[in-house]
Amino acid sequence: MTSDLEGIDGLGFVLYRSTARPGLDGSDMQDILRSARSRNQSLGLTGCLHHEEGLFFQWLEGPAEGLRQVMALLTSDARHSRIEVLDSGALNHRRFQDWRMRFSDRDRASLMDWFARSDTATVHRGDYAGGVVAFMLGLEI
Numbered sequence: 001m002t003s004d005l006e007g008i009d010g011l012g013f014v015l016y017r018s019t020a021r022p023g024l025d026g027s028d029m030q031d032i033l034r035s036a037r038s039r040n041q042s043l044g045l046t047g048c049l050h051h052e053e054g055l056f057f058q059w060l061e062g063p064a065e066g067l068r069q070v071m072a073l074l075t076s077d078a079r080h081s082r083i084e085v086l087d088s089g090a091l092n093h094r095r096f097q098d099w100r101m102r103f104s105d106r107d108r109a110s111l112m113d114w115f116a117r118s119d120t121a122t123v124h125r126g127d128y129a130g131g132v133v134a135f136m137l138g139l140e141i
């Protein structure tokens with residue numbers, strides 16, 4: 001897993017997809033969100049985590065140094081594997097400024113259904129990462 005945060009000293013972002021450990025349950029999710037929200041608050045990170053069909057999608061944004069710290073923790077977390085960075089880089093302004101870690105799952109909204117419904121004007125062909133972010137920004141929670 002590599003994310004392109006080298007050389008960024010201001011705001012950055014990472015969007016990744018990973019495979020959830022089979023059998024992860026609601027109390028595992030609560031644990032993940034508890035540590036995410038508390039550390040993200042202290043590091044000034046915000047973002048969104050979506051869980052569906054055994055996959056995690058997470059957008060994380062904030063000071064690049066904090067992002068690097070959390071990505072290092074995430075990489076060695078056995079609750080998920082096959083972390084694949086979909087996009088990363090510098091950011092002019094936050095997209096999830098009110099959220100220490102917004103969370104949604106299949107019961108609230110389906111990314112897969114959203115992709116199936118989206119027309120090409122919303123999701124440009126091949127812009128998978130852009131589609132995931134648009135879905136996360138449009139969640140009504």
Ligand SMILES: Cc1cc2nc3c(=O)[nH]c(=O)nc-3n(C[C@H](O)[C@H](O)[C@H](O)COP(=O)(O)O)c2cc1C
Pocket residue numbers: 032034035036037039040049056058060070073074075077079080101
């Ligand atoms: C899908 C997923 C998303 C996570 N997101 C975050 C996060 O945004 N911030 C964070 O600090 N930890 C996150 N974690 C947890 C870290 O991998 C790590 O377990 C945790 O930060 C350790 O914190 P603790 O000291 O509270 O135990 C996530 C874990 C998983 C499996």
